Amino acid sequence: MNETRKPRVATVSLAGCFGCHMAILDIDERLVGLMQAVEFDRSPLTDLKTFTRRCDIGIIEGGCCNEENVHVLQDFRRNCDVLIALGQCAIMGGLPAMRNAIMQSDAPLRECLEEAYITGAYIRNTTHQIPNDPALPLLLDRVYPCSEVVEIDYQIPGCAPGGDIIFETLSSILAGRFHGFSRDSFKFD
């Protein structure tokens, strides 16, 4: 390995709201230093849609709600040494996983789609159809946290995680000295 090469980082937003990517920007001026220390590969920040090379770190926002999420996540696993789940959606399924609560139904997925596109009180859908373009990825039976689909190395909790925690965690993982969060890093009220 070339001693001077910068660590390569890839990021992706799966079933998330892009809030976690926004939160990466919350590390503010420290971003400049980070950009000099690493090289971004596949990421919405670079607009690269495929891996150009194997990466050291992959950062995942969002869980898996459809087949494309699964495909991309598996691709990340196969192309990154270390995978970080960033934010509650990636860790637990988060907000999209609310649909997992439709349990007392024989056909929960159908019920979910019908409420979203046809029967819901605030729906304006003049076609009265569930969208079914062949380009649309098929939904999964429920929303899965990333760790159920691939092995995840680190999790950074929060919705969205704060800029400081993202920066500190990334820096210490890059420096190879991350040993978990201290007890008082997180306070929930």
Place this chain on the structure above:
Amino acid sequence: MDVDPSSERNDSDEPTLRIAAICAAYGNDRHRMLDILRDVQEGFRWVSPRSLETVAACTGLSRVQVEGVASFYSFLSLTPKGRITIRLCDDIVDRFAGLAAVAAAFEAELGIRMGETSADGSFSLDYTPCIGMCDQAPAAMINDVVVTRLTPERAASIGSALRAGRLPLEIAVPGHAGLSPAERAAAMVENNIRHAGPVLLGPVPSDAGLRQALELTPTAIIDAIEASGLRGCGGAGFSTGRKWRAAASEPAERRFVFCNADEGEPGTFKDRVLLTERADLMIEGMTIAARAVGAREGLIYLRGEYAYLRDHLEAVLESRRAGGRLGRRIHGIEGFDFDVRLQLGAGAYVCGEEGALISSCEGLPGEPKTRPPYPVNRGYLGFPTLVNNVETFCHAARILGRGADWFRAMGTDRSHGTKLFSVSGDCLNPGVYELAYGLTLAELLTLVGGEDAAAVQVGGPSGTMVDRANFHRRLSFDDLATGGAIIVFSARRNILEIVDYYMSFFVHESCGYCTPCRVGNVFLHKAIGKFRAGLANPEDIDYLRDLSQTIIETSRCGLGMTSPNPILTTLQNFPLVYSALVKSSPDRVRASFDVQSAIEGARRIARRRSTIFDEDYT
């Protein structure tokens, strides 16, 4: 809505009056809710919405409170059950003894599947956890009657006799009419006493202990119990003398002595044998305890599965009352009054936990209570309540009769006296053995004809699964503790199948109060399924350990604190079983996630195939 005056009369007034009469028989006392609902269930085969309302009105509770109790117990049903309800024990011991074929024979004969009720309301078929007949598995309850050693042929003939209208008791005990309640119980279920020790199962003189106790002050009785070193036989092994002293020293107007005959730990059936053979001794022990702590009221909490022993126990209580050995002025002593009531449970393992047992007797859902306060300080209705196991009371009576030193000399340094072991599973002589504490597991296995054992579950699911390399360990509170259950497994048995069953048992029996116990055990059970399916990663072993630790540390009662034991003790003693099944995936993509089944529903809704995951997609 169509209102037909005649059906209105039949459907509403008559049942309502009958239910009101049931409540009145218990003084409309909400604390007797379990008795009331048991009677409603027995009379109507279910607790209907209307019954809930009537019972609520009679006892001054809200409907929701009554429903909370009715929905808690598995023998109470909110949907109609058959007039004959057959409950097959589906413990792992019964499964290994041929349960599946027996269940199939019942299904074929009665024309319904397990879990169903026949359309005309004659029969229901259900599974239930261990009913305490493990030494004669497979076993089942038919209403309150127990049938054992079932085979598919026997099941078919029982089914056809029932269909022909014969009563369960007639089928189980032909010629029962001429028998006393004790004879009937003994004819229905074998005792299988394989080894009688000096304390409990050998010859026992009547009331020798009680007579001796009457010569002593209450404090001296407690001193004797404490000096004997007796420890509770219900599982936890707490010093009985210290418990009695605590109950005696709490200032109070009323005190209670409760006998725990709930015996729900799978594989335990020694109390069944004592209740059948030594009921007199047990009540004698309770009477001595009452004398020692100053209680006038007592209660025996008998698990619903042992309802077949009810008449027998009532008869023993009655004969003691008639002989001046229970009731007012016991043995003629002015001011020594003590009487005992029999309380039946309704199919809930957790009700064996002493706080839950008290909740159940108070007419509440059988949920454990937060400790402290301990029952000896504030128990039944807020009064000091001494709860001891059946066997503990029997020992106490014998200790008073023969002296503390006699008892203390048996056993080991810190576990004195003898213990009843109920042995079942893969051995030649399943049954009950009374032996001094301190023998090795290997010695016990020789006695029971189980030398080929590959694994032994000591103490039931909440205890320890022991491997051959540890058969030298001793049965005592310092080494291998047990409330009495010893389940022997031969090398033919699949360890993870056993663990899987035990976890499903805890999932079923958790009262649901603590999230780690209610949810955590479901996760543990699922994780074991993953191992069995060959989909586990090496890191799933850490997951099992971490989650187990969380459940143990954050649960309120002993159920949650011990429920991960089937996993933890097999991880410890059978590590190869787990490591042989884990596979690390080279690309770190999880094999346990099955994308095909995850998209199957969407594929059907969209009526198209996957562009990504259907390889033949064109």
